[in-house]
Amino acid sequence: xxxxxxNGGITPVEYIQHHLTNLxxxxxxxxxxxxxxxxxxxxxxxxxxxxxxxxxLVMFAAWKVGRSLTSDTPSGIQAFLEMIxxxxxxQVKQIYPGHNPLIGPLAFTIFVWVFLMNSFDLLPVDLLPxxxxxxxxxxxxxxxxxxxxxxxxxxLSVFALIIFYNIRFKGPMGYLKMFLFHPFGKxxxxxxxxxxxxxxxxxxxxxxxxxxxxxxxxxxLFMLIALLSFTWIxxxxxxxxxxxxxxxxxLVVTLQAFIFMLLTIVYLGMASVELEEH
Amino acid sequence: MNITATLxxxxxxxxxxxxFTMRFVWGPLTRVMEERNKRIADGLAAAERGQHDQVxxxxxxxxxxxxxxxxxxxIIGHAQxxxxxxxxxAKQDARTEGERIVTAARAEIEQEVNRAKEELRRxxxxxxxxxxxxxxxxxxxxxxxxxLLDELAGQI
Numbered sequence: 001x002x003x004x005x006x007n008g009g010i011t012p013v014e015y016i017q018h019h020l021t022n023l024x025x026x027x028x029x030x031x032x033x034x035x036x037x038x039x040x041x042x043x044x045x046x047x048x049x050x051x052x053x054x055x056x057l058v059m060f061a062a063w064k065v066g067r068s069l070t071s072d073t074p075s076g077i078q079a080f081l082e083m084i085x086x087x088x089x090x091q092v093k094q095i096y097p098g099h100n101p102l103i104g105p106l107a108f109t110i111f112v113w114v115f116l117m118n119s120f121d122l123l124p125v126d127l128l129p130x131x132x133x134x135x136x137x138x139x140x141x142x143x144x145x146x147x148x149x150x151x152x153x154x155x156l157s158v159f160a161l162i163i164f165y166n167i168r169f170k171g172p173m174g175y176l177k178m179f180l181f182h183p184f185g186k187x188x189x190x191x192x193x194x195x196x197x198x199x200x201x202x203x204x205x206x207x208x209x210x211x212x213x214x215x216x217x218x219x220x221l222f223m224l225i226a227l228l229s230f231t232w233i234x235x236x237x238x239x240x241x242x243x244x245x246x247x248x249x250x251l252v253v254t255l256q257a258f259i260f261m262l263l264t265i266v267y268l269g270m271a272s273v274e275l276e277e278h
Numbered sequence: 279m280n281i282t283a284t285l286x287x288x289x290x291x292x293x294x295x296x297x298f299t300m301r302f303v304w305g306p307l308t309r310v311m312e313e314r315n316k317r318i319a320d321g322l323a324a325a326e327r328g329q330h331d332q333v334x335x336x337x338x339x340x341x342x343x344x345x346x347x348x349x350x351x352x353i354i355g356h357a358q359x360x361x362x363x364x365x366x367x368a369k370q371d372a373r374t375e376g377e378r379i380v381t382a383a384r385a386e387i388e389q390e391v392n393r394a395k396e397e398l399r400r401x402x403x404x405x406x407x408x409x410x411x412x413x414x415x416x417x418x419x420x421x422x423x424x425x426l427l428d429e430l431a432g433q434i
Contacts, residue, residue, distance in 0.1 A: 024282070034280040042282040051288060055295050062303045069306055071313035078307075085307045104308070105300035113295060144288075148281050153288030 012227050019125065019223055021139045022046055022147065023132075032139055046140050047147040054116035054144070084112065091262060096269045103268060106161075107261045110154065115257035117144040118215055122246055122253065125222045145215040145256075148208065155207035158264050162203065165271035174275040182275075203267050207260060214256050218249050403431035 010018070021032050022044040028035060034042040065078045074082055088108045096103050120143045129140040144150045166175045179196045180189050225245060228238045407427055 026283070034282050036280065038281050040283045040286070042280075042284075043287065044282055044284040047284050048287045048291070051291055055291065055298075058295075058303070059298060062298070066302060066306060069310055071310045071317060074310075081303065082307055082311055085304060085311070089308070102296075102300070105304040106296055108304055109292070109296045109299045112299075113292070147284065149284035150288045152281060153285050154292055156285070157289050157292050 015227060016220070016223050018139070019129065019219075020141060022141045023137060023139045044141075044147055044149060046142065047144045047150055050120055050142060051113075051117060051144045051150060054113055054120075057116060058112055084108065088261065092265055095262070095265045097273055100268075100272065102161075103265060106268075107265050110158075110264055111257050111261040114145060114154070114211065114260050115254060117150065118253040118256060120144070121146075121215060121218055121222070121249060125219070125226050143215055143219055145211055146219050148212055151208035151212040152204070154211075154260070155204035158207065158267065159204035162200070162267050162271045165268055169272050170275045178275055203263075207263055211256050211260055214252055218245075218252055221245055222249075399431050399434055402434050403427055406430060 023046040024032055024034065024042055025045050026042040027033055027039075061077050061081065065081055069078065085104075085108060088111055089104055092104050092107055123142065125142075128142045132138075132140040141147065163175075166178070170178060179193050180186075182192055182196050184192055184195070222242070222245065225238060225241045228234050228241070407423075
């Protein structure tokens, strides 16, 4: 609901750029940006904090449920958590071959965490930044999944597990063989290496970029809607558009969390089988 | 669009979160759910067992009832037989008693008759004496003729 005038005469571009700037520790003090594409001396405080808030919500729920855990008729939060657990467990059992005690909790964590982090997108875009402004924090990017660090953090963790399970189930030689002789057999080794390498690298990259792209685009659209000039004529349009996009975004938020979880299970399931001979 | 050290932070957070979920959310919840599944299965099995037991018990009850009826019939039969016997015995007793009474009565009657006959004889003797007195128109000494009179009375 901000206009250039209200924000001290800044242009729409400045408004959006301001909203896309993280609360950064270790960034350039002038531009508030990291020094390069990869800058491991900079920390996005807001991403971390909102990630922790999302995690804290789950921990609080787990703590509340854990105090009165019952195998009788569950009620309230326990029933809700059991519903999610059952839902995730069904997916894992359908997709993942064999039994692995890590996959269930991993998928659950991804689904719940990504869902909650995405859900910050449904808060009004200016609400938390404006409140932070009152406390002297000038930059705040609320949704952690609009930060590549989060999406790549998740997908690279999954990627590490993919490599780990590949080596564990196929053996180091088997994993190597997969790169050499897959998918075209032993006469096309160079092509195989390139193909498999692309295939494997595409997994974490597509996981991270899909989630990032969806959430970033959603956030951007909320900002554009917020940029509609605040006049009495535009007010109903703004409210209608904002509501419509928010309602549609509930679907996106859930769907992206679900897709990330599902693909994680699929990738790990592919990694957890013996190498098929060609 | 930069990747910062936040990446490391988020990866660590994720690792901690996965550990936490495994330890405090997924583990306890799946355990509780399995427990509940087991309890439901047990309950259903128990219900089935109960139904089976009920059918058995019903059959058993029917059998017991049948046996009891048979026993009762037997007892009633016995009782009826016994009653008939008792009635028969009573009849027999009554008949014997009656006969005894009749016999006694007859004896008594006979006795009575004899006594009457004796009395009659005596009266007849007296009457004969009185008649004889009248006929002889003189007093006979009864004592002197007693022997004769007795003989007479005996002949009557």
